[in-house]
Amino acid sequence: MLRTTRPKRAVIALIATAGLTLSACGTTDSGDGGDNEASSGGAACDLTLAFFGPQTGPAAGLGEPIINGAQLAIDQYNEDAECEVAYEQIDSQGSPDQAPSLATEAAGNEAIIGIVGPAFSGESAAAGPIFAEAGLPTVSPSATNPALAENGWDTFHRALGNDATQGPAAAKYIQDTVGAKAVFVVDDASEYGAGLADIVKENLGDLVVDDDTIQAAQTDFSATVTKVRSSKADAVFFGGYYAEAALIVRQLRDSGYKGEFIVADGVKDPGYLDGAGDSAEGTIITCPCIPAEDPAVAEFASAYEAEFGGAPGTYAAEAYDAAQIFLDGIAEGIDNREDMLAFVNDYDAAGVTKQLSFDETGEPADVHVYAYTVKGGEIVSDQEIK
Numbered sequence: 542m543l544r545t546t547r548p549k550r551a552v553i554a555l556i557a558t559a560g561l562t563l564s565a566c567g568t569t570d571s572g573d574g575g576d577n578e579a580s581s582g583g584a585a586c587d588l589t590l591a592f593f594g595p596q597t598g599p600a601a602g603l604g605e606p607i608i609n610g611a612q613l614a615i616d617q618y619n620e621d622a623e624c625e626v627a628y629e630q631i632d633s634q635g636s637p638d639q640a641p642s643l644a645t646e647a648a649g650n651e652a653i654i655g656i657v658g659p660a661f662s663g664e665s666a667a668a669g670p671i672f673a674e675a676g677l678p679t680v681s682p683s684a685t686n687p688a689l690a691e692n693g694w695d696t697f698h699r700a701l702g703n704d705a706t707q708g709p710a711a712a713k714y715i716q717d718t719v720g721a722k723a724v725f726v727v728d729d730a731s732e733y734g735a736g737l738a739d740i741v742k743e744n745l746g747d748l749v750v751d752d753d754t755i756q757a758a759q760t761d762f763s764a765t766v767t768k769v770r771s772s773k774a775d776a777v778f779f780g781g782y783y784a785e786a787a788l789i790v791r792q793l794r795d796s797g798y799k800g801e802f803i804v805a806d807g808v809k810d811p812g813y814l815d816g817a818g819d820s821a822e823g824t825i826i827t828c829p830c831i832p833a834e835d836p837a838v839a840e841f842a843s844a845y846e847a848e849f850g851g852a853p854g855t856y857a858a859e860a861y862d863a864a865q866i867f868l869d870g871i872a873e874g875i876d877n878r879e880d881m882l883a884f885v886n887d888y889d890a891a892g893v894t895k896q897l898s899f900d901e902t903g904e905p906a907d908v909h910v911y912a913y914t915v916k917g918g919e920i921v922s923d924q925e926i927k
Contacts, residue, residue, distance in 0.1 A: 590864060591655070594660025595661070600807075602811060603661075609860075610682070615864055640667040654871070655680070658681055666692075685806065699903060707805060723776070725751050725753070725772050726741060733780070734807065738779075766793055766796050802825070804827075806828035813920075829911070
């Protein structure tokens with residue numbers, strides 16, 4: 542079952558931050574001279590959860606399921622709340638350059654008691670010190686760079702396995718399931734993509750015959766295609782995001798390349814299918830994200846589809862879990878960042894995706910990595926990589 546919590550105290554925020562206007566229930570005067578306690582339609586309790594990640598920009602497709610997953614958890618909580626938890630969406634576009642100023646603004650808004658995010662590794666590295674200084678707890682449903690847990694930020698947590706688990710799993714799949722004998726590795730120079738590609742290369746060892754680095758927003762990959770063809774590689778692994786992956790695989794296939802194309806969670810988005818077209822067919826995708834068709838998330842998936850009109854995308858369920866952690870704290874009466882941080886650090890409860898608890902660095906105790914493939918123009922689950 543989806544975990545729902547009847548709040549012991551009710552919360553709502555009436556805020557407008559970063560140009561975003563949030564709807565909330567109003568405050569009414571009882572007229573009896575009594576104190577203004579939280580009651581239905583009564584008090585504004587002024588607590589907010591915030592999403593931090595791409596709402597617009599080239600990676601917006603990866604942000605949407607995260608936004609919606611957290612929204613579902615908050616909406617379910619608010620159904621039984623005497624007044625509601627507000628939800629702010631901070632649009633970083635996934636950019637490390639934009640993250641610091643937005644994090645500073647969020648940190649300065651005392652109504653924000655928890656961050657679902659940041660969504661990407663680069664922006665997490667840029668915003669993390671600011672959230673740590675403000676004592677603002679974060680639970681990312683999608684940032685996977687291992688180094689994020691090595692900065693000593695007590696506020697940092699993530700609800701999924703990092704690339705130190707995904708990278709070896711991808712390498713194992715490439716070796717054992719794909720059976721590749723010669724692998725060419727490409728990365729996009731981002732904190733996420735380059736970090737993951739390095740881990741894959743390390744684990745593949747002598748199977749890596751060559752590598753190359755491209756840049757975000759690049760569109761001509763003819764030089765990379767030439768290197769791949771010259772290397773005689775029978776498989777290509779790409780560490781990066783879906784926009785570039787779509788163009789790379791299209792240009793590889795147009796050149797006549799027949800080898801396997803393997804990517805990771807940054808590519809697990811419908812935007813990859815749209816951009817690559819028929820060239821996406823057969824792509825292998827690894828992700829530390831639970832498949833939507835897994836029985837464990839069936840009730841969540843049904844509720845998500847009913848609310849948003851489609852199946853949950855990548856990291857929607859992980860975002861639901863991240864938001865639920867904060868909501869459980871609010872339901873216990875927590876109304877400040879210091880107490881919320883202690884609550885999250887000590888959290889240990891069953892979520893939709895896994896048992897949710899964190900070690901002293903903010904890493905999750907329970908980690909799984911899955912393989913997906915593109916078949917018939919759709920991304921479908923293949924297997925858990927043990």
